[in-house]
Amino acid sequence: MQGRMGRENKLDGNASAGTLQAIFPFEMTEVMVTCAGCGASNVIGETAAYVSGMGTIVRCPSCDRALIRIARLEGRSYLDLRGSRVLRIHADG
Amino acid sequence: MEGTAVLGRLNWQLGEVVATRPETPRTKSITLDVPGWTGHRPGQHVDLRLTSEDGYHAERSYSIASPPEDRSRVTLTVERIDTGEVSPYLTDELHEGDQLELRGPIGGYFVWEASMGGPLFLVAGGSGIVPLMAMIRHRAAAGPSVATRLLYSSRSLGEIIYRDELDRLTQSSPGLEVAHTLTRETPPGWAGYRRRVDADMLRDVAWPPDQNPLTYICGPTPFVEGAATILAGLGYGPQRIKTERFGPTG
Structure with a gap:
């Protein structure tokens, strides 16, 4: 992975994982x-x-809908999940 | 693996630069010692954060090139993007003894460990080799019986990252085969491929579909999507093909 978080660029969901895992x-x-x-x-x-x-x-790889939007502003994370019907998280380990 | 998915939230931590090494004219490896590093799996990445004097943060993600066997030593290989905000600092300004903020390890999807077996087929475009190198180094240390083939596309001979180490490993580590292709310039007498990855090349190099290989493809988005589409067309099950795409931003 190289410089994934630079200017807007189509990457894959791996690039969002650090940002998500700072929340979840x-x-x-x-x-x-x-x-x-x-x-x-x-x-x-x-x-x-x-x-x-x-x-x-x-974004959804099938229809391109925004599944998850994350913005960070002044020390707060803003998470918009309206494009996701379900998140299946393996959380009982 | 999903069974190891519970990790806790990621926090920023400090690592100290203990070594830097140029790999090619445009790439450099940076080894950090990270106290309290919990260990990583080959294929994972970290986020780095640089903070300017006025408090402005710039974050970038970099794949880990080192195997988990290096313990608290974490090596990243960074490609210099001339117009970038972060990579020129990392490749030109950073010295031993400097500290860097990082968080990780990140990811569980694009990961291979020796216990997952093989045969393993790795396809790299340019600096997409980096996470695959962590797998190759881990294999040499922990899983040398896993038959492994790497197809590695570079623009020119001088831009092949880890070229000497890959040559050495193919000599010292039976069951590892490396095929190079050069897309722009080939030196006289070049015995490898000399074109972009295509269906004929993948058919030549990949394990036959009936061996049910585990395939990892990493590189720029069009490279990865092209190779994955060709492999699907050749009859490789998509469940056994993992991809990681990146763009050359800096």
Whole structure:
């Protein structure tokens, strides 16, 4: 992985994992996300991610809907999950 | 593996630069000693954060090149992007004894460990070799019986990262085969491929589909999507193909 968090660029969900894992206490690339639009389920590592100085958008690889939006401003994280119907997190380890 | 997914939230921590090594004219390896490093899995990455005097932060993600056997020593290989904010600092200004903020290890999807077996097929485009090198180094230390093939696409001979080490490992580590392709310039007498990765090349180099190989592809987005699409068309099950894409930002 090289310089993934520079100007906006289509990457994969692996690039969003550090930002997500600063919020959620779980390994996030294997979290299954179900798209609220088309219903496709993918692990976050297989989604598309757009990372810029403004924030990170994780998109559905099937229909391109924004599944997860994360912005950071003045020490706070803003997480918009309206594009995700379900997050399946393996959390009982 | 999902079974190891509970980790806790990531926090920034400090590492100290203990070594730097130029790999090619545009890439440099940086080894950090990270006190309290919890260990990583080959294929994982870290986020680095630089803070300017006025408090402005710039974050970038870099794959880990070193194997977990190096314990608290974590080596990253950074490609210099001339117009970048972070990579020129890392490749030009950083010296032994400097401290860097990082968080990680990150990722569990694009990961290979010796216990996952093989045969292993690794496909790298440019600096996409970095996480695959962690797998190759880990294999040499912990899983030398896993038959492994690497197909590595570079622009020119001088841009092949880890070239000498890969040559050495193919000599010393039976069961590791490396095929290079050069896409822009080839030296006289070059015996490797001399074109972009295509279906004929993948058919030549990949393990046959009936051996059910585990495949990891890393490189720029079009490279990865091209190789993954070709392999799917050749009959490789998508469940056994893992991809990691990145863009050349700096």
